[in-house]
Amino acid sequence: xxxxxxxxxxxxxxxRAANLPCNHSTISGNEYVYWYRQIHSxxxxxxxxxxxxxxxxxxxxxxxxxxRKSSTLILPHATLRDTAVYYCIVRAASSNTGKLIxxxxxxxxxxx
Amino acid sequence: xxxxxxxxxxxxxxxxxxxxxxxxxxxxxxxxxWYQQSLDQGLQFLIQYYNGxxxxxxNILERFSAQQFPDLHSELNLSSLELGDSALYFCASxxxxxxxxxxxxFGEGSRLTxx
Numbered sequence: 001x002x003x004x005x006x007x008x009x010x011x012x013x014x015x016r017a018a019n020l021p022c023n024h025s026t027i028s029g030n031e032y033v034y035w036y037r038q039i040h041s042x043x044x045x046x047x048x049x050x051x052x053x054x055x056x057x058x059x060x061x062x063x064x065x066x067x068r069k070s071s072t073l074i075l076p077h078a079t080l081r082d083t084a085v086y087y088c089i090v091r092a093a094s095s096n097t098g099k100l101i102x103x104x105x106x107x108x109x110x111x112x
Numbered sequence: 113x114x115x116x117x118x119x120x121x122x123x124x125x126x127x128x129x130x131x132x133x134x135x136x137x138x139x140x141x142x143x144x145x146w147y148q149q150s151l152d153q154g155l156q157f158l159i160q161y162y163n164g165x166x167x168x169x170x171n172i173l174e175r176f177s178a179q180q181f182p183d184l185h186s187e188l189n190l191s192s193l194e195l196g197d198s199a200l201y202f203c204a205s206x207x208x209x210x211x212x213x214x215x216x217x218f219g220e221g222s223r224l225t226x227x
Contacts, residue, residue: 034215043114043202043218044155087155097168098143098206100216102155 002027002090009107012082018075020106022088025069030093033064034100035073039084044102047073047086051093078110115139116219118203124225130191133222137184137205143167144186145206145216146178150199161186162209193226200224 005023012018024033035047048055048062050071055062061074075082087105115138125131137144146158157170161180172178175193180186190197200223204216 038155041149041200041221041223043116043204043220044216045114045218046215049215094210096210097160098208098210098214098216099145099157099160099168099170101157102147104154 002031004088004090004103006086006088006103006106008104009109011109011111012075012078014080014110014112015077018078018082018108018110020073020075020086020088020108021070022073023070024088024090027068027090028092029068031090032093033062033071034089034091035060035062036087036089036100036102037082037084038087038105039081044087078108080110080112082108083110084108114217114219116203116205116217118201118219118222120222121220122223122225124227125193126227127193127195129193129226130189131193131224133188133190133201133203133224135186135188135203135205135219137186137203138217141205141207141217142184143206143209144180144184145204146172146186146188147202147204147218148199149202149221150196153199155202158188160209167209190224195226198224198226 034049085105117136158172160168204218
């Protein structure tokens with residue numbers, strides 16, 4: 001699976017959009033991009049995933065560049081409860097295991 | 113609530129002891145995954161079981177073992193415990209065994225403290 005690079009930390013003002021970048025320059029054509037978050041030692045929580053098209057759900061939007069070498073997770077109106085570590089993970093659809101490999105992630109601090 | 117249940121939530125024990133952590137996956141999920149999260153190592157994949165059989169192995173120590181039972185619950189056994197084994201242990205489940213496009217559902221974890 002391709003490696004990902006994320007900034008270690010980011011701040012965001014409450015009510016504003018939080019844009020979390022992820023670089024995955026070695027991604028292959030059949031690899032999905034997943035985003036999870038972990039709120040203060042709770043179990044990681046799935047947010048969204050995508051292959052090549054932009055995706056949106058009730059939690060967030062995922063924007064994937066046309067060359068698929070990077071992506072951005074957007075939380076449209078961040079709240080204090082969105083303070084968490086956000087993980088960007090790449091996994092091949094053809095992988096013979098469903099495991100996810102977590103990196104260090106981005107610690108997002110939402111401030112009042 | 114992810115539907116994945118882990119017990120116990122907290123466990124304190126001494127070095128050299130043995131403990132068992134238990135995980136009940138979401139209803140219908142056949143795969144179970146175990147992860148370890150310590151302060152200096154982040155989330156580390158330990159092992160995956162699918163329908164009772166080992167599917168993938170990560171950086172799991174020889175002192176650790178796991179199994180998945182016919183009712184699909186799983187247990188992680190940690191023996192000869194050392195101070196460095198103190199960590200959060202997460203279980204996750206999914207309906208599939210391979211990559212695909214599905215997500216994993218995580219439990220709330222078991223916090224192990226070795227004194």
